[in-house]
Amino acid sequence: MSKSVQGFSKLTKDEKIEWVTTNFTQDPNAAKALLKSYWNSDSKLQRLHDEFIENTLTNHYLPFGVAPNFLINDQLYTIPMTIEESSVVAAASKAAKFWKDRGGFKTTILGTEKIGQVHFIFDGDSSKLWEFFTKIKPRLGEDASELTANMVKRGGGITNIELRDKTNDVQGYYQLHCTFETLDAMGANFINSCLEQFAKTLKNEAQHYTPFTEAERNIEVVMSILSNYVPNCLVRAEVSxxxxxxxxxxxxxxxxxxxxxxxxxxxxxxxxxxxxxxKGIMNGIDAVVLATGNDFRAVEAGIHAYASKDGKYTSLTHARIENGQFYFWMEIPLALGTVGGLTSLHPLVKVALEILGKPSAPELMQIVAVAGLAQNFAALRSLVTTGIQEGHMKMHLLNILNQLGATEVEKKELTNYFKKNTVTHSSVVAAFENLRNN
Incomplete structure (x- = not known):
């Protein structure tokens, strides 16, 4: 039965662990020991991890690996990947090696535009609202100038603000649809700060706009938030x-x-x-996004929305044969950053970006897209030739043996055995039990 607690966030980490293990685990002492075994021995580094989120008990580790031999626009990369699924890194590496000898991957940035919106309700004459927006549009940018100054110096900032009428969807619903260039930053905090300032200006200016009636002056701002759907922050990756x-x-x-x-x-x-x-494409994309400290949930949401942009969920990749040439390509939206957030805090993220040669955000977009394309090529190659299970289950073999508690000697012997035999869960269990019994 679930337990309730008051003031949990104010407890020390040890007190939090004590409460959780006492109330929810069969062996509290063993659970406490396990949680603490995942603490970092460097107390300063552990404190850094503890402050990433709230109510931390311990660290949850994922494997950090690399896939070498990626030739992208005639430059070689070793790509860091953080993922728990077996065969993903191996498949990416295999695809990288395959295409390295065939000209490598080619990539193109098609756009870097980010989006944010102020959603509001206006109960009144829409023609007056359009006139009002035209009048205050310059003021929206002026009032946000303190927020945008540094970004503008670097070549970014607000690129456009539009008024959109959405009253056919929700009564009285309009939005300020705003676009931004955030350069090497993912830009979430920058965009949201600008949007909240736009909302303040919108409400304040409405209060003093004389053509509005009293009711029309009371614009209701529902929310101001960036969008993770960025169809114009787009990268193309291809091989042929x-x-x-x-x-x-x-x-x-x-x-x-x-x-x-x-x-x-x-x-x-x-x-x-x-x-x-x-999903196979996202195996490659998410692994690199996570390794480089970016928001894989935002990337996932945006990419899957893009896969549905024509009204039906469909493949992100494309393939054709033309004049004896095979072409395989993909265009996907990727809002990424290489400065700010975890990129400047998490030590492993810093190492990952260093392995990649400290890329700019557009360069990282290209690398991530290639990882996704490579992963999809590897998966399809297996599916249409040998079948997906042969390679995947070979990689999964060690996971099964670890679940069974196999010793290092047993792992070695069974790994050799399954080089020539089909790997299934039941066949591994049978071989393991046979080895133990004999």
Whole structure:
């Protein structure tokens, strides 16, 4: 049964752990020891981690790996990836190696525009609201000038403010639809601060706009918040090679190319397949986004919205064969940052960005998009040739053996055994028990 507590946030970390383990675990002493075993031995570093979020008990570690040999626009990268799923890093590395010998990945930034909105209710004559907006539009930027000064010095800032009529969707609903250039910052705090200032100016100026009636002057600001849907903050990643170079031990190059194109066409036509297809892309994207201290939830939301932009959820990747050439590409929205937030706080994030050569935000967009494209290529390659389970389950073998409590000697022997035998959960359990019994 759930327990309630008063003033939990005011307890010390030890007191929080005591309350949680006493009330919710079967063996409080063992649970306490486990939680504390994940503390960092460097107290200064642990305090830094504790202050990232609220009510911290301990750290939750995810593996931090790298996928080497990514040739992007003729420059080699080793890409850091933070993820718990086996085979993702291996698949990305394999795809990187495959395309390195075929010209590598090419990327293009198509836009870097971020979006924020002030959502408000206006109960009155819409023509007067449009006249009012035209009058105060310059003032909106002026009143936010203190907030935008530093960003403007670096070449960014507010790029446009529009009034949009949404009354067909919600009675009286209008919005200030605002666009921004935030350079190497993801820009969430900057955008939200500007939006809140726009909202203040909107309300204050309405109070003194004489053409409005008393009721029209009382504009209700519902909320001021950035949008994680950024269809104009867009990057394209692509690969291509002659069909004859699509080597595969399972099928001919021509059949491989045709199967790849059909697999993408199916993901474009069938939403059930598209979701899993795009999830594979996000395996690569999220891993790099997380490693570089960016907001993978925001990235996920924006990308999946983009996959539905034409009214149906569909594949993010595209493929075609033309004049004997195979083309595979993707365009996705990515709002990322390389300064501010965790990028300047988390020690591993700093290392990840250093491994990447301290990229700008647009450069990071390109790297992340390539990781997603590589992951999708690797997944489709397995699906249309050997099947996904052969490679994935081989990588998953150690996870199963760890769950079974195998010793290092047993792991070595069973790993050798499954080099020539099919890996399934039941086959691993049977082989493990047979080894133990004998």
């Amino acid at each position: 090679c002659p069909v004859s170079e699509l080597k595969s031990s399972a099928v001919s190059p021509e059949e491989f190319a045709q199967k790849m194109v059909r697999a993408v066409q199916i993901a474009q036509a069938e939403p059930h397949r598209a979701v899993t297809h795009n």
